[in-house]
Amino acid sequence: MRYHRTDVVERALQVLDTYGLADLSMRRLGGELGVQPSALYHHFANKQTLLAAVADEILRRGARQRTARSWDGQVTEICGELRDAMLAYRDGAELVATVNAFGLGAAGPEQELVAVLATSGLPRELVPVAVRTLLHFVFGHVADEQTNLQASSAGAIADQPRDGSDFGLALGLILDGIRVRVEGSARTRRP
Amino acid sequence: MRYHRTDVVERALQVLDTYGLADLSMRRLGGELGVQPSALYHHFANKQTLLAAVADEILRRGARQRTARSWDGQVTEICGELRDAMLAYRDGAELVATVNAFGLGAAGPEQELVAVLATSGLPRELVPVAVRTLLHFVFGHVADEQTNLQASSAGAIADQPRDGSDFGLALGLILDGIRVRVEGSARTRRP
DNA sequence: ACCTGAACACCGTTCAAGT
DNA sequence: ACCTGAACACCGTTCAAGT
Numbered sequence: 385m386r387y388h389r390t391d392v393v394e395r396a397l398q399v400l401d402t403y404g405l406a407d408l409s410m411r412r413l414g415g416e417l418g419v420q421p422s423a424l425y426h427h428f429a430n431k432q433t434l435l436a437a438v439a440d441e442i443l444r445r446g447a448r449q450r451t452a453r454s455w456d457g458q459v460t461e462i463c464g465e466l467r468d469a470m471l472a473y474r475d476g477a478e479l480v481a482t483v484n485a486f487g488l489g490a491a492g493p494e495q496e497l498v499a500v501l502a503t504s505g506l507p508r509e510l511v512p513v514a515v516r517t518l519l520h521f522v523f524g525h526v527a528d529e530q531t532n533l534q535a536s537s538a539g540a541i542a543d544q545p546r547d548g549s550d551f552g553l554a555l556g557l558i559l560d561g562i563r564v565r566v567e568g569s570a571r572t573r574r575p
Numbered sequence: 576m577r578y579h580r581t582d583v584v585e586r587a588l589q590v591l592d593t594y595g596l597a598d599l600s601m602r603r604l605g606g607e608l609g610v611q612p613s614a615l616y617h618h619f620a621n622k623q624t625l626l627a628a629v630a631d632e633i634l635r636r637g638a639r640q641r642t643a644r645s646w647d648g649q650v651t652e653i654c655g656e657l658r659d660a661m662l663a664y665r666d667g668a669e670l671v672a673t674v675n676a677f678g679l680g681a682a683g684p685e686q687e688l689v690a691v692l693a694t695s696g697l698p699r700e701l702v703p704v705a706v707r708t709l710l711h712f713v714f715g716h717v718a719d720e721q722t723n724l725q726a727s728s729a730g731a732i733a734d735q736p737r738d739g740s741d742f743g744l745a746l747g748l749i750l751d752g753i754r755v756r757v758e759g760s761a762r763t764r765r766p
Numbered sequence: 767a768c769c770t771g772a773a774c775a776c777c778g779t780t781c782a783a784g785t
Numbered sequence: 786a787c788c789t790g791a792a793c794a795c796c797g798t799t800c801a802a803g804t
Contacts, residue, residue, distance in 0.1 A: 386768055410797060422799075423769050431797065485718065510744065516719065517712060517745045524711025527676065553701065554708045561752030577787055601778060613780075614788050622778065 385418060389427045389437070392417070396438045397473065405475035410434075436488040439480045443469050443492060455504035455566075456559050459497065463518060463555055466493045467526050477530045481523040494519060505566040514562055521558060525551055576609060580618045580628070583608070587629045588664065596666035601625075627679040630671045634660050634683060646695035646757075647750050650688065654709060654746055657684045658717050665725065668718040675714065685710060696757045705753055712749060716742055 395417055400408050410431055414421035428434040446469020452458045470476035483489035497515045506514060529551070586608055591599050601622055605612035619625040637660020643649045661667035674680035688706045697705060720742070 409795085411795080419768095420770055421797080422771085425798070426768055485722065510748075513741055513745045514748060516716065517748060520712050520715025520719070521708060524715050525707065528707065528711070531676065550704055554704045557701075557705060557708060557752040557756065558749060559752070560755040561748040561750070564751040564755065565748065600776085602776080610787095611789055612778080613790085616779070617787055 387417060387419070387427070392424060392427050392434070393437050393441050396434065397441060400438065400476075400479065401474045405479055408435075432483075432486060432488070435479060436483045436486075439483040439489040442473055442476055442480060443490065445469065446472060447492075455500050456563070458500045459518065459559065459562075460552075460555065462493055462496050462500070463522050464551075466490075466522050467551060470526050471530060471533075474534065475530070477523060477527040481527055484519070484523065490519070501562075504562070505570055506562060507565060507569050510565055518558060521554065525554060578608060578610070578618070583615060583618050583625070584628050584632050587625065588632060591629065591667075591670065592665045596670055599626075623674075623677060623679070626670060627674045627677075630674040630680040633664055633667055633671060634681065636660065637663060638683075646691050647754070649691045650709065650750065650753075651746065653684055653687050653691070654713050655742075657681075657713050658742060661717050662721060662724075666721070668714060668721045672714040672718055675710070681710070692753075695753070696761055697753060698756060698760050701756055709749060712745065716745060 392413070396408060396413055399413055399416055403412075410424055411421045414424055417423075424434065428437065443466070446465055448461075448465050450458060450461055452461050470480050473479075480490055494515060497518060498511060501511045501514055502508075529548075583604070587599060587604055590604055590607055594603075601615055602612045605615055608614075615625065619628070634657070637656055639652075639656050641649060641652055643652050661671050664670075671681055685706060688709060689702060692702045692705055693699075720739075
């Protein structure tokens with residue numbers, strides 16, 4: 385069998401969803417494809433690059449059309465899409481967050497948020513800070529959420545089931561913080 | 576040489592600060608102590624437990640007295656202390672965040688934040704959400720910050736040096752979000 | 767272009783046995 | 786109580802060589 389980059393990513397996605405990130409090793413993936421681990425290095429420079437490609441594919445598959453017109457509606461859509469995309473695969477949040485921390489993935493959502501907040505009325509110097517705050521929140525919250533979901537589906541603990549409304553609640557909190565600065569600067573511009 | 580738990584943690588802290596989290600392996604740590612890796616399992620059930628002890632020690636060493644009287648001043652103090660504690664050791668943020676994601680460490684800051692927000696006037700059902708949002712923010716932001724600091728001190732990139740004021744700015748954003756809910760509920764209680 | 771086979775330098779963890 | 790020695794079942798990565 386001869387494979388392309390895309391075949392490897394596809395298979396990696398299956399291994400991830402079935403066995404989890406910890407079991408997504410080069411040797412395991414090679415075995416799953418019926419190929420020596422070293423063969424994977426023909427397609428990817430190293431594991432990090434492979435994981436980045438997998439993360440990007442997860443986000444690509446979760447992409448949706450924007451419908452909101454207000455800046456805060458669009459921020460909610462972007463963050464919600466990011467969340468749903470990561471929740472669609474086992475350990476998706478951990479994977480995307482790790483890759484992003486390495487400076488490789490999730491460039492799409494980040495650029496979208498920058499673009500939206502740039503037109504929100506938020507003071508220019510606060511835009512990067514707000515974007516990173518939003519992304520840290522989404523990554524952290526969803527990773528948490530997913531860990532608990534997977535733990536409870538494994539029948540381990542009961543705990544508080546922590547439904548998805550928590551995400552909206554917390555995001556609303558941050559959005560309120562941004563709104564304060566948007567309105568503050570609007571008053572300053574037209575006193 | 577015969578060691579105690581505390582000696583192992585102390586040495587682990589040195590290895591972490593000198594070589595980084597990736598090089599803090601059981602074998603490496605054993606070697607550093609002049610002991611077989613298996614000897615460490617007399618002191619800790621597994622690596623995860625050892626890392627949790629190291630994370631707790633980092634936070635313990637960063638502990639400070641509270642001086643603020645307002646709820647938002649206290650939240651600022653708690654988050655600032657957490658940040659400084661993690662920044663004091665190489666890869667401190669990544670370590671503490673990882674351990675926390677596993678449900679083991681950083682119980683101190685979490686309980687403190689719950690206690691403070693419970694007396695802030697924030698609606699009771701929002702307290703856990705706000706606390707988790709704050710912690711996700713601090714972990715994510717400081718991990719980011721530390722990665723960049725370490726990259727630039729290694730002479731790799733110039734980039735935006737991203738000073739500590741970013742942290743205060745972003746935290747202020749979230750605090751504003753919380754204030755909106757505190758004041759909202761104050762108006763509801765006394766109409 | 768894509769893959770094999772073999773090697774290098776590592777991991778975490780267990781367990782019988784020693785002092 | 787604390788540690789050794791040996792083993793088990795893994796890692797990521799490199800590289801000459803094959804088709």
